[in-house]
Amino acid sequence: MRTLLNRKVLFFGGKGGVGKTTCASAMALAASRAGKRVLLVSTDPAHSTGDIFECAIGAEPLEIAPRLHALEIDAALEATRYLDGVKARIAGLFGHAILKEATRQIDLAATMPGAEEVALFDRMGALIRGEDDRFDLVIFDTAPTGHTLRLIRMPELMEAWIRALSRSRRAMLGVEQDDRSDPIMISLAERLDRLRELRARLMSGRETAFVLVLIPERLPIEETARALAQLEEAGIRVGGLVVNRVNNRVALVTRQGNPVA
Numbered sequence: 001m002r003t004l005l006n007r008k009v010l011f012f013g014g015k016g017g018v019g020k021t022t023c024a025s026a027m028a029l030a031a032s033r034a035g036k037r038v039l040l041v042s043t044d045p046a047h048s049t050g051d052i053f054e055c056a057i058g059a060e061p062l063e064i065a066p067r068l069h070a071l072e073i074d075a076a077l078e079a080t081r082y083l084d085g086v087k088a089r090i091a092g093l094f095g096h097a098i099l100k101e102a103t104r105q106i107d108l109a110a111t112m113p114g115a116e117e118v119a120l121f122d123r124m125g126a127l128i129r130g131e132d133d134r135f136d137l138v139i140f141d142t143a144p145t146g147h148t149l150r151l152i153r154m155p156e157l158m159e160a161w162i163r164a165l166s167r168s169r170r171a172m173l174g175v176e177q178d179d180r181s182d183p184i185m186i187s188l189a190e191r192l193d194r195l196r197e198l199r200a201r202l203m204s205g206r207e208t209a210f211v212l213v214l215i216p217e218r219l220p221i222e223e224t225a226r227a228l229a230q231l232e233e234a235g236i237r238v239g240g241l242v243v244n245r246v247n248n249r250v251a252l253v254t255r256q257g258n259p260v261a
């Protein structure tokens with residue numbers, strides 16, 4: 001676990017109820033006591049971090065111990081914030097008539113499946129890129145495995161999507177207009193830059209690690225093996241496995257399978 005302290009981003013993932021929140025919280029507390037400025041982020045709608053630390057944690061970082069802040073991301077709230085942000089950005093770009101139609105389209109998009117996930121991803125992305133420089137280490141207590149794997153693959157998907165948008169915008173602009181003077185091209189290019197930065201940080205074994213929590217039973221072991229393969233395939237470094245509830249205690253195993261504690 002000590003080697004994980006020097007990362008910038010840690011994810012704690014695993015099947016439901018195996019002890020993700022408990023382990024992420026313990027890690028966050030240990031890291032803060034070791035002198036790191038830590039942000040513990042819960043992305044699980046069930047939000048039990050507040051219960052563990054016995055305080056009401058909300059959408060902005062709250063100091064819950066020396067050098068330790070916590071934050072619970074509420075996907076619905078993020079979706080509203082995200083879309084308000086989009087509206088504010090396009091308000092400066094278009095005239096009244098287009099804006100009215102665009103706003104209607106955005107409000108419609110807000111009700112579509114996936115809107116909350118994109119918004120959650122956007123907020124997580126900002127934290128992963130290290131936007132808040134008050135923290136040395138950001139620890140994510142994630143929702144059960146499948147959801148997180150999708151989130152981690154999002155930069156790749158979104159990059160492809162933004163590239164396609166840029167191509168059609170480029171075709172619309174025609175040869176005489178320079179990309180650098182078109183606000184939409186500029187905004188797309190900025191988004192692409194941020195996604196690349198995010199992906200680089202996610203894929204950097206030095207900066208980011210995924211910790212998989214499991215219990216020593218057949219189904220969680222099999223699910224963990226699958227998650228491990230998927231993460232490594234996506235280029236994400238698995239920093240360790242925590243085998244929880246071994247004789248009701250916690251055991252830590254290295255990548256090579258050697259027990260540590």
Ligand SMILES: Nc1ncnc2c1ncn2[C@@H]1O[C@H](COP(=O)(O)OP(=O)(O)OP(=O)(O)O)[C@@H](O)[C@H]1O
Pocket residue numbers: 014015016017018019020021022023044046048143144244245248249250
């Ligand atoms: N090693 C342990 N010994 C005893 N109790 C434990 C241990 N680890 C976790 N628990 C308890 O098990 C329950 C589930 O743990 P926790 O909430 O950390 O799991 P989780 O993976 O975050 O669950 P969820 O998928 O619902 O978010 C909690 O009540 C917690 O206190």
Ligand SMILES: [Mg+2]
Pocket residue numbers: 020021022044046048141
């Ligand atoms: Mg939990």
